[in-house]
Amino acid sequence: MEFRLDPWSSQLVVEYDKLFKYFGIRPFKEVLPELERIVKPHHLMRRGVIFGHRDFERVLQALRSGEGFAILTGLMPSGHMHFGHKMVIDQVIYYQGLGAEIFIAIADVEAYAVRRLSRRDVIRYAKEYVANYLALGLRRERLHIYFQSNYRVEYYRLMQLLSRRVTSAELKDIYGDVEPGKVMSIFAQMADILHPQLPSFGSHRVVLVPVGADQDPHLRLARDLADRYSAEFKSLGLGGLERPASTYHRFMSGLTGGKMSSSKPESYIALTDDPDVAAAKLMRALTGGRPTAAEQRRLGGEPEKCPVYEMLSYHLVPDDEELKRIYLRCRGGEMLCGECKREAAERLRRFLQEHQRRLERARDIVDSVVDVPDF
Amino acid sequence: MEFRLDPWSSQLVVEYDKLFKYFGIRPFKEVLPELERIVKPHHLMRRGVIFGHRDFERVLQALRSGEGFAILTGLMPSGHMHFGHKMVIDQVIYYQGLGAEIFIAIADVEAYAVRRLSRRDVIRYAKEYVANYLALGLRRERLHIYFQSNYRVEYYRLMQLLSRRVTSAELKDIYGDVEPGKVMSIFAQMADILHPQLPSFGSHRVVLVPVGADQDPHLRLARDLADRYSAEFKSLGLGGLERPASTYHRFMSGLTGGKMSSSKPESYIALTDDPDVAAAKLMRALTGGRPTAAEQRRLGGEPEKCPVYEMLSYHLVPDDEELKRIYLRCRGGEMLCGECKREAAERLRRFLQEHQRRLERARDIVDSVVDVPDF
Numbered sequence: 001m002e003f004r005l006d007p008w009s010s011q012l013v014v015e016y017d018k019l020f021k022y023f024g025i026r027p028f029k030e031v032l033p034e035l036e037r038i039v040k041p042h043h044l045m046r047r048g049v050i051f052g053h054r055d056f057e058r059v060l061q062a063l064r065s066g067e068g069f070a071i072l073t074g075l076m077p078s079g080h081m082h083f084g085h086k087m088v089i090d091q092v093i094y095y096q097g098l099g100a101e102i103f104i105a106i107a108d109v110e111a112y113a114v115r116r117l118s119r120r121d122v123i124r125y126a127k128e129y130v131a132n133y134l135a136l137g138l139r140r141e142r143l144h145i146y147f148q149s150n151y152r153v154e155y156y157r158l159m160q161l162l163s164r165r166v167t168s169a170e171l172k173d174i175y176g177d178v179e180p181g182k183v184m185s186i187f188a189q190m191a192d193i194l195h196p197q198l199p200s201f202g203s204h205r206v207v208l209v210p211v212g213a214d215q216d217p218h219l220r221l222a223r224d225l226a227d228r229y230s231a232e233f234k235s236l237g238l239g240g241l242e243r244p245a246s247t248y249h250r251f252m253s254g255l256t257g258g259k260m261s262s263s264k265p266e267s268y269i270a271l272t273d274d275p276d277v278a279a280a281k282l283m284r285a286l287t288g289g290r291p292t293a294a295e296q297r298r299l300g301g302e303p304e305k306c307p308v309y310e311m312l313s314y315h316l317v318p319d320d321e322e323l324k325r326i327y328l329r330c331r332g333g334e335m336l337c338g339e340c341k342r343e344a345a346e347r348l349r350r351f352l353q354e355h356q357r358r359l360e361r362a363r364d365i366v367d368s369v370v371d372v373p374d375f
Numbered sequence: 376m377e378f379r380l381d382p383w384s385s386q387l388v389v390e391y392d393k394l395f396k397y398f399g400i401r402p403f404k405e406v407l408p409e410l411e412r413i414v415k416p417h418h419l420m421r422r423g424v425i426f427g428h429r430d431f432e433r434v435l436q437a438l439r440s441g442e443g444f445a446i447l448t449g450l451m452p453s454g455h456m457h458f459g460h461k462m463v464i465d466q467v468i469y470y471q472g473l474g475a476e477i478f479i480a481i482a483d484v485e486a487y488a489v490r491r492l493s494r495r496d497v498i499r500y501a502k503e504y505v506a507n508y509l510a511l512g513l514r515r516e517r518l519h520i521y522f523q524s525n526y527r528v529e530y531y532r533l534m535q536l537l538s539r540r541v542t543s544a545e546l547k548d549i550y551g552d553v554e555p556g557k558v559m560s561i562f563a564q565m566a567d568i569l570h571p572q573l574p575s576f577g578s579h580r581v582v583l584v585p586v587g588a589d590q591d592p593h594l595r596l597a598r599d600l601a602d603r604y605s606a607e608f609k610s611l612g613l614g615g616l617e618r619p620a621s622t623y624h625r626f627m628s629g630l631t632g633g634k635m636s637s638s639k640p641e642s643y644i645a646l647t648d649d650p651d652v653a654a655a656k657l658m659r660a661l662t663g664g665r666p667t668a669a670e671q672r673r674l675g676g677e678p679e680k681c682p683v684y685e686m687l688s689y690h691l692v693p694d695d696e697e698l699k700r701i702y703l704r705c706r707g708g709e710m711l712c713g714e715c716k717r718e719a720a721e722r723l724r725r726f727l728q729e730h731q732r733r734l735e736r737a738r739d740i741v742d743s744v745v746d747v748p749d750f
Contacts, residue, residue, distance in 0.1 A: 113539035119611060149532040156531040157524040157748060163559040164488035171555060180546060183558050184538040236494060236750040373532060375611040 016051055016213060016250065023216060025052040025248060031060060038063050042094040044087060044249060046320060047313055050210070052248035054219065059245055062206045063098065070196040070204035071095045072244070073211075074105040074189070077126035078115045082268040083315055084252045084260045085129075086136065091210045091247075093137045101202060104133070104145040105192040106370070113181030119375060130366045132271050135358035140369055144201075148188045150373040154200045159191035165228045166221075174217045186221075193222040193244050203239055209246045219246045252314060253307045255285035269311075272359070275352040279345035282308065288330070289337040301330040301337065308337070308344050316347040391426055391588060391625070398591060400427040400623060406435060413438050417469040419462060419624060421695060422688055425585070427623035429594065434620055437581045438473065445571040445579035446470045447619070448586075449480040449564070452501035453490045457643040458690055459627045459635045460504075461511065466585045466622075468512045476577060479508070479520040480567040481745070488556030494750060505741045507646050510733035515744055519576075523563045525748040529575045534566035540603045541596075549592045561596075568597040568619050578614055584621045594621045627689060628682045630660035644686075647734070650727040654720035657683065663705075664712040676705040676712065683712075683719050691722040 019025040028050050035041050038060065044050045062069040073088050075081075096102050106129070111122045130145055146155075171178045171186060196204040209219060226241040234240040254260040254267030261267050269278045288306030290296035303309035309330065317323040329335040366372075394400040403425050410416050413435065419425045437444040448463050450456075471477050481504070486497045505520055521530075546553045546561060571579040584594060601616040609615040629635040629642030636642050644653045663681030665671035678684035684705065692698040704710040741747075 109535040109538075112536065116539070119536075149535055150528055153525055153528070153531075153748075156528075157750070160484040160524055160559055160563070161487065161494075163484075163556040164491070166555045168554050168558075178553070179543050180541045180558055180562070181538040183543075183555055184535055184562065187555070187559065188535070233750075238750055375532070375608075375613055 016248075019052055019213060019216065019248065023220070025054060025216065026056075027051065028053050028056070028247065031056045034060050035063075039098060042091060043318060043320070044091060044314065047323075049087070049314060050091070050247050050249045052213070053246060054223075055243060055245035056208070056247060058206050058242075059208050067206070068099065068101065068204070069095075069206035069208060070101045070103060070202065072103045072105070072193055072196060072207055072209050074107050074192055075126070075129050076107045076111055076115075077122050077124075077129055078111040078117055079125060079262040080270040080272055081129050081132045082260070082262070082270045083311065084268060086132075086271065087249055087252070087314060088210055088212075089133050089136055089138065091249075092133075093139075095208070095210075096139060096143070100208070101142040101196070101204065102138070102144065103192070103196050103201075104143070105188075106130075106145065106147045107185065107188070108150075108373075109148045109188055110181075110185035114179075114185055123372060126370075127363075127366050127372065128272065130370050131359055131362040132355075134362035134365065134369065135271075135355055143369070145370040147370070147373050148185075148192070150371055152200070154198055155191050155195050158195050158198065159187045162187055162190050162194070162225055162229070165225065170221075174221055186218075189218050190222055190225055193218065194226060194241060197239070197241050199238060205239075205242045207242075207244045209244050211246060211248060212251055213248045214251075216246070216248065219244065252310055255281060255307050257286045257307070269348070271352070271355060273352065275349040275356070278352055279349045282311065282345045282348055283341050285341070287337040287341070293336055296336055297333040300333040301335075301340075303327050303330045306330075308341055311348065312344055316344065316351060391623075394427055394588060394591065394623065398595070400429060400591065401431075402426065403428050403431070403622065406431045409435050410438075414473060417466060418693060418695070419466065419689065422698075424462070424689060425466070425622050425624045427588070428621060429598075430618060430620035431583070431622060433581050433617075434583050442581070443474065443476065443579070444470075444581035444583060445476045445478060445577065447478045447480070447568055447571060447582055447584050449482050449567055450501070450504050451482045451486055451490075452497050452499075452504055453486040453492055454500060454637040455645040455647055456504050456507045457635070457637070457645045458686065459643060461507075461646065462624055462627070462689060463585055463587075464508050464511055464513065466624075467508075468514075470583070470585075471514060471518070475583070476517040476571070476579065477513070477519065478567070478571050478576075479518070480563075481505075481520065481522045482560065482563070483525075483748075484523045484563055485556075485560035489554075489560055498747060502738075502741050502745075502747065503647065505745050506734055506737040507730075509737035509740065509744065510646075510730055518744070520745040522745070522748050523560075523567070525746055527575070529573055530566050530570050533570050533573065534562045537562055537565050537569070537600055537604070540600065545596075549596055561593075564593050565597055565600055568593065569601060569616060572614075572616050574613060580614075580617045582617075582619045584619050586621060586623060587626055588623045589626075591621070591623065594619065627685055630656060630682050632661045632682070644723070646727070646730060648727065650724040650731070653727055654724045657686065657720045657723055658716050660716070662712040662716070668711055671711055672708040675708040676710075676715075678702050678705045681705075683716055686723065687719055691719065691726060 032041060032045060059069055071092055073092055092102055106126045108122045108126055111117050112119055168178055193209055195201050196207045223243040226243045230241040252260050256267050269281055285307050287308050288302035290299055312326060313323055407416060407420060434444055446467055448467055467477055481501045483497045483501055486492050487494055543553055568584055570576050571582045598618040601618045605616040627635050631642050644656055660682050662683050663677035665674055688698055
């Protein structure tokens with residue numbers, strides 16, 4: 001595979017580069033060739049959307065040896081699931097296909113205590129997320145989806161024990177805010193990341209946490225905690241703790257430019273949006289087009305700056321060759337934004353129609369996949 | 376009952392009076408006559424050791440109506456159980472005799488995270504406490520003894536949810552220290568106090584928490600939280616939250632004067648101390664005696680200042696008339712400290728011999744009374 005799309009080659013790489021420089025995150029492209037020798041990489045890896053990692057070599061090693069590994073991810077049930085959220089679960093489904101055991105934490109405590117939603121809304125959003133995950137292809141085998149407020153006792157014990165070797169000064173450094181609700185959800189997150197290593201959850205020593213770049217502080221703290229507790233956990237007969245591995249993906253841009261934000265419905269497309277409404281939203285999106293059609297024919301468009309191209313690259317065009325053709329037609333000035341948007345909107349409409357058909361069936365089995373708390 | 380012993384009539388009442396004045400704790404003697412009309416008060420009540428309360432009227436009402444009530448108490452497994460710790464469980468056993476449902480929290484997380492004991496020591500001390508409780512007469516019926524790290528999921532949900540309506544400024548005001556381990560155990564304590572009101576724990580609306588005077592900050596916060604969450608919990612179908620009731624007892628003095636302290640073995644007698652060693656320790660104790668025998672015969676002793684008299688009054692002389700005779704013989708200068716100590720030491724030796732016989736049997740059933748965590 002020689003053709004690699006890197007939609008943010010100029011503007012944003014600098015910022016992400018800081019993660020390499022200051023925090024020791026390694027470029028994902030360093031491990032990509034070795035991954036390719038074992039399995040086909042996910043399109044988000046092939047396209048440079050997953051751009052960084054820590055200790056992914058341990059996953060490679062697990063894939064080679066067949067020893068197995070676990071994936072830990074979380075979801076925040078504070079609003080409707082949109083395409084920005086879809087990236088993580090796409091990766092999870094990919095790893096599930098490679099044989100990983102899957103742990104998915106529903107951050108209902110943070111949604112309630114920090115984001116201050118009602119319990120009813122939190123539970124409703126959480127169930128919608130889970131239905132979406134299933135509709136997207138998440139399978140029930142070797143799958144543990146749990147509410148942070150409704151899990152097994154060893155998880156809570158871990159959460160409590162981890163509070164011993166952390167100071168409030170440290171939390172303030174990492175998170176700024178140390179209000180009690182935040183402290184509680186930080187320790188829930190630490191337990192999320194580390195608990196698959198406990199014997200009662202499978203003693204998974206290789207745990208990969210795929211996250212957006214902003215989530216690295218959690219990973220850094222979790223890695224520190226693994227170091228701080230490993231010897232003690234070994235002496236307690238729990239087999240020690242290894243540092244979690246992680247990958248980092250870029251964020252999607254908002255359709256209207258800037259960040260995709262749950263508080264700006266025009267900036268995102270939810271997986272439950274009406275397909276026609278979603279298509280219309282995409283038609284109104286900002287693009288990487290030039291001020292005039294003539295200029296665009298002459299200079300070509302800028303897919304690197306285009307939220308519509310992002311939707312295609314991240315979500316709507318699985319085939320690399322097909323995406324390449326779209327990229328080159330835009331860059332070459334052959335295809336203008338109107339045509340591109342109409343095609344993208346049509347792809348989006350079809351995707352959502354099909355997804356929402358699956359979603360209807362998925363809703364019926366949510367309660368059998370996740371233990372929903374009664375308050 | 377007209378004769379009321381109040382061993383701290385002069386020196387310490389002033390300090391305890393602050394609790395009445397500034398924190399709204401009411402004198403227990405205000406509710407004692409009404410309690411006497413219903414049942415025989417505990418000797419710690421009759422003797423003024425339990426000196427204050429909040430909302431004890433609700434317990435009286437529950438006793439009158441027969442609607443039932445719950446007791447919540449906690450133990451800190453950070454050392455051997457001594458006579459200072461015995462006061463709370465004596466009260467619990469009394470209330471169990473009156474039909475109360477009993478909840479006992481083992482603060483293993485605080486012992487581990489804040490007091491920094493090893494998990495093994497924490498678990499060992501906790502089991503010793505529970506064995507002592509059973510040997511003292513705690514019955515297994517309607518009894519819930521639990522490790523904070525090993526309880527039911529609704530308890531942990533409550534603990535997490537309660538973090539929403541508390542600020543770190545507030546915790547700092549109340550507790551001074553807001554290190555993560557402390558924050559975690561504060562919320563565990565809040566869940567301890569409030570969880571008997573949840574439907575899955577019996578929907579107990581009258582929950583009494585008997586504590587030492589230093590524990591009132593927990594009660595004040597728990598009462599505030601009951602107010603803050605009651606409407607929401609009602610709307611969640613949980614039936615609201617009532618403020619917990621509480622009683623306050625005086626501390627035992629150390630045998631060597633000053634405070635009884637787990638870090639000074641000469642200051643306390645553990646329930647597992649060898650009876651002869653314990654008796655010898657008592658013989659070395661400070662007393663309320665005068666500088667010379669002649670002076671003491673003339674002026675009388677001062678039982679109000681005497682740690683040995685405290686042992687008699689709190690623990691070793693259940694009969695009020697018998698205690699009164701000892702008190703009067705001391706005050707009248709008829710009995711000097713040597714004689715009194717020998718008698719007290721003999722009572723102590725007999726008590727410990729009998730207790731430790733029961734303790735051997737109790738140790739065998741600890742694991743069937745409390746679910747001990749495996750790490």
